Amino acid sequence: MPHPGAPSIGDNGTVTTAEPTSPASTERATTTRRGTVMSVAGLATSVLIAALTVVPSPYAVGGAGPTFDTLGEADGVPLVEISGAPTFDSTGELRLTTVSVSRAGSQPFTLGRVLAAWASPRQYVVPQEEVFGTPGEEEAAEEQAQVDWITSQESATVSALEALGHPVPATMLVAGTADGSRAEGLLLEGDVIVAIDGGAVDTFDELAEAVGARSPGDEIAVTVEREGAEVTETFATLDDDGDAVIGVYVDPTFDLPIDVTVQIDSVGGPSAGLMFSLGIMDRLTEVDELAGARVAGTGTIDTTGDVGPIGGIRMKLYGAADAGAAWFLAPIENCADVRGNIPDGLNVVAVDTLDDAYEAITRIGAGDTAGLPGC
Structure with missing residues (x-):
């Protein structure tokens, strides 16, 4: 047992x-x-x-990139060099802001870094295809960014001169018609627009004003030069969010009275246009608009002086603050992205046009900032 x-x-x-x-x-x-x-x-x-x-991660991480003072110098050479007109010095700064984006493959970073960036207010994370596209699309995107960069410099020069009261003559070539345009079959590719409703238009701004003075659906008479002769075609305008448009793609060639050379080759895209325009205006005017103030900003600019929205503005706000700017000019259409993301010590002014932005820097320099529109 x-x-x-x-x-x-x-x-x-x-x-x-x-x-x-x-x-x-x-x-x-x-x-x-x-x-x-x-x-x-x-x-x-x-x-x-x-x-x-x-482990590498298939995400792109974006953060604040470098800023560039459009009134400053790089290696002793003005960042924005103007020839063909007298220029004047400024005691302030007008800093264009950028976003720096990296991804797995371009430099070694990991899922841990991605998670840390996702949690940081100073960075953002997106699938890398959203930024760089597929391998076949990436090269085309980079080329387009350089085209936009060059085009923005021309638009900035034209809008700055126009804002200062110096009309810039342009040859306005018809490059095609939009879908649904009443001008289809009437205005032909290669035509040159010379008049609207019998009034000569010698600048792109005059063309925009003449068309913009009409109401959507109004009949409009457009005179073009075609094969050595003038031809006038009449058709109805279209409605573009309440504005009259003729539904024609115009490729203007500007006869610029000055030459502007930008000494930056590490930036792409159109978002520096506004700060280029302001830099040109400041350099061409004898008055010291900024009086020592440090202003940063961003925004596209077209030849009529309209300021457009951009991407990555939250990162650019931090870049501006890091560079010591006290003021930031933001496109009014970006205000929803600005709210709640303004670093301490940075004041944001919302602008819709180049005239708005120029008034803002002048008032900042004069210390008359009460009532400037914010986001």
């Missing part, structure tokens, strides 16, 4: 005990199991942390 408490072996080969386990042994077993679980969990956490630090 087995001794009480001795283990016995059953028919199936399992080992059992004849008496209940003591409290002390139960505690030891529980402690052992807990230790095993914690060891496994710790190992899993270590593996996860290791993976986060070494």
Whole structure:
């Protein structure tokens, strides 16, 4: 007969005990199991942390990029160099802001970095395809960014001169008609627009004003030069959010009275247009608009002086603050992105046109900032 408490072996080969386990042994077993679980969990956490630090992530991480003072110099050369007209010095700064975007492959970063960026108000994270496109699209996107960069410089020059009261003559070539345009079949590719309703239009701004003076649906007479002769076609305007448009793609060639050279080759896209325009205006006017003030900003600009929205404005706000700017000019259409994201010490002014922006920097320089529109 087995001794009480001795283990016995059953028919199936399992080992059992004849008496209940003591409290002390139960505690030891529980402690052992807990230790095993914690060891496994710790190992899993270590593996996860290791993976986060070494596994590349298919995301793009964006943050504040460098800023450039359009009134300053780079290696002793003016960042924005103007020839063909007298220029004047300024005691302030007009900083264009940029966004720097990196991705796995361009430099080593990991899922851990992506998660840290996602949690930071100073950075943003998106799938890298949203920024760079597919491999076949990336090169085309980079080329387009450079085209936009160059075009924005021309638009900035034209809008600055027009705002200062210097009309810029332009040859306005018809490049095609939009879908649904009443001008289809009437205005032909290669035509040159010379008059609206019998009044000569010599600048792109005059063309925009003449068409904009009509109401959507109004008949409009457009005179073009075609094969050495003038032809006038009459058709109805279209409605573009309440504004009259003729539904024609116009490719203007400007006869600029000055040459503007920009000494930056590391920036792409159109978002520096506003700060270029303001820099040109400041350099061409004898008055010191800023009087030492540091102003940063962003926004596209077209040849009529309209300021357009841009991407990445939250990052640009931080870049401006890091560069020591006290004021930031933001496109009014970006205000929803600005609210709640303004760094301490930075004041934001919402602008809709180049005239708005020029008035803002003049008032900032004069210390007359009460009532400037914010976001």
